[in-house]
Amino acid sequence: MSKVQSNKQKKNDSLLNTAFDLFTEKGLNKTTISDIVEKAGVAKGTFYLYFKDKYDIRNKLISSKSSQLFIDAYNSLLEQKPNCSFEDGLWYIVEHILDSLTENKALLSFLHKDLSWGVFKKAFEDTPVVEDENFATFYLKMLNQSDVKYRDPEIMLFLIVELVGSAGYSSIMFSDPCNISDLKPYLKDVIHGILQTHSV
Amino acid sequence: MSKVQSNKQKKNDSLLNTAFDLFTEKGLNKTTISDIVEKAGVAKGTFYLYFKDKYDIRNKLISSKSSQLFIDAYNSLLEQKPNCSFEDGLWYIVEHILDSLTENKALLSFLHKDLSWGVFKKAFEDTPVVEDENFATFYLKMLNQSDVKYRDPEIMLFLIVELVGSAGYSSIMFSDPCNISDLKPYLKDVIHGILQTHSV
Amino acid sequence: MSKVQSNKQKKNDSLLNTAFDLFTEKGLNKTTISDIVEKAGVAKGTFYLYFKDKYDIRNKLISSKSSQLFIDAYNSLLEQKPNCSFEDGLWYIVEHILDSLTENKALLSFLHKDLSWGVFKKAFEDTPVVEDENFATFYLKMLNQSDVKYRDPEIMLFLIVELVGSAGYSSIMFSDPCNISDLKPYLKDVIHGILQTHSV
Amino acid sequence: MSKVQSNKQKKNDSLLNTAFDLFTEKGLNKTTISDIVEKAGVAKGTFYLYFKDKYDIRNKLISSKSSQLFIDAYNSLLEQKPNCSFEDGLWYIVEHILDSLTENKALLSFLHKDLSWGVFKKAFEDTPVVEDENFATFYLKMLNQSDVKYRDPEIMLFLIVELVGSAGYSSIMFSDPCNISDLKPYLKDVIHGILQTHSV
């Protein structure tokens, strides 16, 4: 990579990281472009060389951060429970993500209920997601290795992710209707039910 | 109600209705207080006599509009299928809401994934919701009349509402991962599973 | 006039005067809205309550300032030569205007060659020009009192004003092709020719 | 001319042509250097190797485009009426220019009232105008061939050009005080008067 190219990469990353810090710290509405560039140490015009506006950088961050949550959970699964069943593995991942979000409420607030962007929402995939750092791929691998087979696995995953993202948000942020640790058993039951329905 | 009182009520309603029209038409961020008061035909200062700020009126609208969706669905149920089982009734309500949102994507966009505010989110209930126009009450009535009994009915409803709101949003708005009519059977299955898990 | 109304008038005038000072001092392009409001002592938003943008206030100023040049010249004529012939009066006015512009090159530069806006250009007459402070009216009065009668007096005035404005500009600003005092006799001759052509 | 030299000429011309297209299409203020270089297919920095700034290229264009109008009119005269009188020839040129500008209002708008730059305004003549492609030269030739002789021919031309440029602009652009075909007879009369005054 040429010096110019690597410099551009650095600027892009710096803006993304800074924006993320500020979004989680102060919220989207209260974070200004001025805040971002000032903290990132680049000129204001530079921001507009890389991103269309505040919502563009927000969308790119939601995609990459939610994606990262899945990747991290999967990597932890490989390390901790490399040989467990599909269902156990899936629940491990869900729980890992819920725990991460409980630990990091600012991130949860930023992602709101858009956890699913990390897996679906092809719209924003002009962000060059590295091929093998893609949760969809890992999910397929898990399915392949599973003894139990499932029909419509994509919709199955979609239902689980939307449920966990949405219910997890309300529970973690507002303890409404109960806190997350009380909710977990119910979520596990529902996921079990979904898997059973889809198992062939 | 005195004439002054009813006049105030009129202004309040006019502001709410106008704000809703603009929010669904142009989106929250692009709607300004000026837009609202101009279209409502009141002075700018008047807005602040009734609402704290734009987010205050937005929250009140989300609560009332999402609540209305449930009420409407319930009333339709009473009319169309007054004697059906609890599970059939619940699915009737879910489908009615999904159909309403499919018909009215601007409303869906406004509610985003906050459908659950119509049932939960006591936070914003300073809006005096008329006692018996409350879905929670209707839900309890349905449970009472049901032959099958369920444990933790509040959490059961919570799970269903979050799932339907969240998955419905993605499906109706982006047909991702499939359109809403294709998704419905899966949702029905999951709801069936949830009810079974909770049935005593 | 209510206190509010007179306050509005004051603001409007203050902005116009300040803008004119800055336009003639620094030029249009180098004058910013910030400059204007700061010097006028009003808030930035206030500017936009009165004018659409910088070009709006510029146009209103060209209209009023060029108009004023004619009015001043006419008033001077009434004072100095109340009983002269139409042609002498017209030349007195032309010379008075040329002298004013020679004295005030900043004004000339601002008006560029748009001197005629003071008489024509109905487009900008939403600026409520006071009825009897209108050069067109004075011109008609002069025509009425004249022994010689002219056909198409409007076009006659138009030709004279465009010629004087345009040639005067080049001559006063650049002494190209000669300075204004050398040009005057030629202009006088041309005007004489125009009047003769139009005299009935 | 070396290859390097001709390459430079090409870039220079490309920038000029592109700038002219954009100036007439979008106006001076709304055309940016970025617009110009992008459409011309050169890098931003390159612009500054050829021109000082936007106003530099604008001035060079006004000079060359207004000059071209005169040249074209003169060439047409040679072709159509090679043996007419001086006065007829001059009017032919004036009418040809007015017709060209009526056909091409974007050009008129760009030249504004600076038509005279094509003849006067030595200021910008670092643009190497080819010696014999200069209207001043042609004008002198016409004078020499004329039976009637005129005093101060430079000022005579100046007065005519300023009048035609200024009055023509208002008439063609705004039909104020009348449209250009109605104005022509009056202009012809005034020019006739000017020539008579200057004839020896």
Added chain:
DNA sequence: TATGAATGAGATTTCATTCAT
């Protein structure tokens, strides 16, 4: 010569909120 990424001052504009009437 030519490039185009980076700059950053500053231009324009918006809009929630206040407060005198």
Added chain:
DNA sequence: AATGAATGAAATCTCATTCAT
């Protein structure tokens, strides 16, 4: 209670110009 002129901080975004490559 109602008004709406005024505010002014702050938001977004532009764009001429530079300079390292």
